[in-house]
Amino acid sequence: MPLKKALFIIITVLLIDQISKIYIKTNFVYGEEVVVFDWFRIHFIENNGMAWGAEFGGRAGKLFLTIFRLFAIAGIGYWLYSSVKKNAHTILIVSISLIFAGAMGNIIDSVFYGVIFDTPMNGVATLFAEKPYGELFYGKVVDMLYFPIWNGVLPDWLPIWGGKPFTFFNAIFNVADSAISAAVILLIIFNKKAFPKEEETETIQ
Template identity: 25%
Template sequence: MARWLGLAGLIVVLDQISKQWVEHALDYGDRIPLTGFFNLVLTYNPGAAFSFLAGAGGWQRHFFTVLAVVVSAVIVSMLRKQHAQTGIALALSLILGGALGNVIDRVLYGHVIDFIQLYYGQFYWPAFNIADSAICVGAVLMVLDSLRKPSAGASQPD
């Protein structure tokens, strides 16, 4: 269990360090092209993923903070039960670290600091951060883990 909580803690630390570095290196809205598909950009997201509810007037900050804390508590409970199952424990740890990384931003600043921007031609993916990446990778791993396991009650081939 300790290694999974340690991984979640490492995600939080890397996320917060990277956000602070970008906050000090860039002004809001600055964009630094690094490759033909990747920019560093400093932006703030008061909403959820892809700026969902970003313009909702402020209540969403508290809603998403409480939601992240509740989800984090559920994830810790799930980790206690499934810490020996590497696939699901890894997925849960990544999601936990990402959720806590973003909740720290919401509590301290009222918004999440985003800085990774991917693009292709004129198509720009919404900016994100290390916490968002950990949540997405964890969710994909969770889906893959569930697809590898036979469903309960399914008959096995003879």
């Protein structure tokens, strides 16, 4: 698979990711939800960029996370370039492209959103605001995709969680996260094609 096609995948995912995030930021009040179907909703939240909205270390932790991601994206970019040069399987190159695009999408939020958006109380954000909500490298990641496929109470016979309310799937994520998840699923399903083992050949003297 040529590098141009990999770049096309990356650019396409980034455009969809950033357009959806900017639309949500400038049209939704924080916490606002639109029910598309019972099992699919658009729900606007933000987080500091860690999985499941986790946080650690305050401002220092946020800065460390963003800088770590910048180094990681450089490594992923090299992995992609090297895989293309080695004529790796299409599945691997597509997966790396999706991972790169997903990581870059969330890095853009973390690095730039704090200096281009404001966060008005009970109002929608302004793009290129005069008084942005944060600083460079301290932006928050925008999430909006919510799939509460099942809501109910778990059976009493289950240990620990029995009898408690439960929602599957209760994570709220974005297009960038979806791209990374899709890549991981591809690599798991097509592991043997993505990472073929070199056949050992015997040399007959």
